[in-house]
Amino acid sequence: MQREILWTGIGGQGIQLATELLAAAAVAEGRHAMFFGSYGGMMRGGNSDTTLVLGDAPVQSPPTIGATWSALVLHPAHAAGTLAKLRPDGLLVANSTLCTDIGGHPGAVVRIPATELATAAGSANAVTMVALGAFAAATRIAALDTLIGLLPEVLPAYRHRHIPANEAALRAGHRAAAPLVDAWAASGAPEEAAV
Template identity: 30%
Template sequence: MKKEIVISGFGGQGGLAIGKNLAEAGMAEGLNVTWAPSYGPEMRGGTANCSVVLSDKPVGSPVFAHPTELIALNEPSLVKFEEGVVPGGMVFVNSDVVTDKVSRTDLTAYYIPCSQIADEVGNPKVSNMVMLGAYVAGTKVLKAETIEKMIQEMFTGAKAKFVPLNIEAFRRGMACVQ
């Protein structure tokens, strides 16, 4: 098994955090992983993307030309990366921001209303957790329990109050795909 994932969007949408969470969860489950972020100097509002490899075999390089999955958090990301996804791959689209549909018929597309769900659970900042849940449910490459444990470890002390909110957003994202 080898997953090569591109996660792309505007800075501040949490795309790099999705990638880091995938990499850390992969390590926790004994997979070989790489995480390579890329972003402009603007940070918030500028383009940000990352590449993640999850594999049951050693990873030779964090660089790849054709992802098995794309997480497109904004329109320019779908336009830029859709063509490179391998035939039979998956594309996860933030349908609250991206108005276009995946144009290729050889890809499986999931349209996730990340912002809407984040608002429903009470905080627009958790839209990336919604998308993370959708990815985990769609690919079944990682266990939901692993991600939920990571969320609990991520938010400690004064931030522990955010654990239920993030877990709810993650689970709602999973429900969009199941």
């Protein structure tokens, strides 16, 4: 079984970091992962996109893909290409604070006021962590505790002072979303988590 997750937003929202965190969590839970990131030259405001593929077997997907099981849209500015790849029955997670019009996706949609919740949790920069927390709650793609436990690993040491803010954002997103689907329902149980 393979799950594709495309993320899109703008520089500064933490797209690359959150993707790496989910990839690390999936690996810690016994799965295989591959992700490819691309971003504009600007530190803030340019596009920031990632392709993440998780699977029970070694991932043979090329680094970029044409169709996805899910999409996380944190900002509408560069989202058109990502939305075009979302399968009709795919899951869309949208940052409703900024994405007021994401078009008519026929599949499931999780609207989460991620910027608002991140600000309330202490850091507007942790917006993608809110979305990741919500995505994890809606899909059980990875356990919240696994994600939180890996923050010290994916954040460089000089950023460790931001761990509490990122943990608070993950928890806020996780509380805000209801279970919707089980991402791995049709797959075997993963190996015992290493974290």
